[in-house]
Amino acid sequence: MSDFIRRWILAGPADAMKTEIVMRSLNTSSIIQSRPYVFLCEKKSGRAVDCAQELGNEVFVTSDPHFRSDESQEELDKIEADLIVSCGWNYIFPQHVFTRFKYPCINCHSSLLPDYKGQRAYVHQWANCESRYGITIHFISNKLDEGKMLLQSEMKLFPDESIVIMHRRISELTGALLPLALLLIETGYKGKDYDVSAKSRYFYKISSRKAQIHRSCNKVLSALGLPLWLTPHKNRQTSS
Secondary structure, eight states, rough: OHHHHHHOOEEETTOOOOHHHHHHTTTOHHHHHHOOOEEEEEOOOOHHHHHHHHOOOEEEEEETTOSHHHHHHHHHHHHOOEEEESSSSSOOHHOOOOOOSSOOEEEEEETTTTBSTTHHHHHHHHHHHSSSSEEEEEEESTTTTOOEEEEEEEEEEEEEEHHHHHHHHHHHHHHHHHHHHOOOOHTOOBBBOOOOSHHHHHEEOOHHHHHHHHHHHHHHHHHHHHHOOSSSSSOOOOOO
16 A cells, blocks of 8 residues: 555646536545645636636646746646646656656546547547547556556447537546546556557547538448548557
8 A cells, every 4th residue: 555645736728628627526525635736737827727726726837838947847846746647738748757756647538548549539539420438547658648547437429419518528527537546546556558459549639620520521421331531540559
């Protein structure tokens, strides 16, 4: 059994709906109440910042969201946190940042890994008319979205579900599972490997407009029994 997590960092965009919803969910958790966190963001204002302040959470605005400078890394040290949880953070943390923490750092990803890697993965699942979608909370490794899995949960994607509702459901599920992920980390759990035979695709960033075009076309293609017009991606081998 490892030690109790004393304090941790929730890293997310200052103006993100996902981060706001996750924080509101965390605010009701007895697990989180005894494991306080600092909200790390890249600017001083936004809906997530307003939410953190409303809930009485400490907000820390970094001077360098890439954490390349010595100053920004020293800022992290001053927070005196045990780990970082990335929740929609739009920048890649350098690997040497993670060595500054007591526990392995984790990421909250909006897909069922090992498939649908990349930013805003839920947009691609919606555009490609998947029947299921979900979230994966995983350890951060030196390869994007390939660290070992802590937790995973899925939901049905309804035909009439909008992309906004999908995003909200993902955010609510993330907030519900994150406290359990922290408990697993405290026990020393090292994570689970992904099925090497499963699809492993990296999807490139796409606009909401283009996603809507893909979804409309894919609904027709699916009804006709024809192959779908998948959003831009490349296949990737899952690492063990």
